[in-house]
Amino acid sequence: MTALFVKSHQRLDAARILCTEGHYEDSINRAYYAMYLAALALLHRKGVETKTHAGLISAIGSEYVKTGELAREHGRALNLVEELREEVDYTICRNIMREEVVSVNRQGNGFCRLCRTDLCGRSYERAVFLTLPACSIL
Numbered sequence: 001m002t003a004l005f006v007k008s009h010q011r012l013d014a015a016r017i018l019c020t021e022g023h024y025e026d027s028i029n030r031a032y033y034a035m036y037l038a039a040l041a042l043l044h045r046k047g048v049e050t051k052t053h054a055g056l057i058s059a060i061g062s063e064y065v066k067t068g069e070l071a072r073e074h075g076r077a078l079n080l081v082e083e084l085r086e087e088v089d090y091t092i093c094r095n096i097m098r099e100e101v102v103s104v105n106r107q108g109n110g111f112c113r114l115c116r117t118d119l120c121g122r123s124y125e126r127a128v129f130l131t132l133p134a135c136s137i138l
Contacts, residue, residue, distance in 0.1 A: 001041045001120065008037035008112050015105050024096040025088040031101075031108035032085035035078050038115035042070075045120060053082055064119070074114060077107045 011034035018027035036053070039060050043050065046063055050056040057079050064070035081104055087094055 001044055004037045004041035004044065005112075005116050005120075008034045008041070008116075011037065012105075012109055012112060015108060019098070019101045019105055022098075024098065024101045027101050028081070028088050028096065028104050029085050031104050032081045034108050035081055035111045038112040039078060042115050042119055057082060069119060070114070074111055077111055081107060 011030045015027045015030035015034060018024075018030060036056065039056055040050075042064060043056065043059050048059050048063055050059050057075075060070065060078060061075050065072055065075035084104065088096060
């Protein structure tokens with residue numbers, strides 16, 4: 001699980017850098033994959049495996065949102081950011097504004113922090129941040 005949180009942290013850092021450089025679509029992609037990896041770590045914690053993005057989102061809903069361990073707003077954020085990621089990755093006619101990317105990055109940062117600290121405990125947070133410098137999202 002720690003390795004997943006390390007990778008998640010790296011994706012958040014990449015999302016921040018890409019946004020700063022004006023690479024908005026790529027920033028959204030990295031923010032989503034940060035959330036994806038954090039969600040994967042949560043599911044791993046309960047021994048749940050998925051094969052697709054939709055399966056991961058559905059499993060987060062059934063394993064964490066429905067049980068009250070994760071607020072609906074966080075489950076919805078994962079779903080919305082994944083939909084936006086698909087849209088910007090596979091279409092050419094979507095204009096992304098910086099404010100939208102900043103919002104996505106904040107949602108990603110909040111989701112990942114919640115997964116890492118509140119749901120998996122401080123021991124994982126310490127393990128992750130002993131190996132990486134602090135990452136601030138915008």
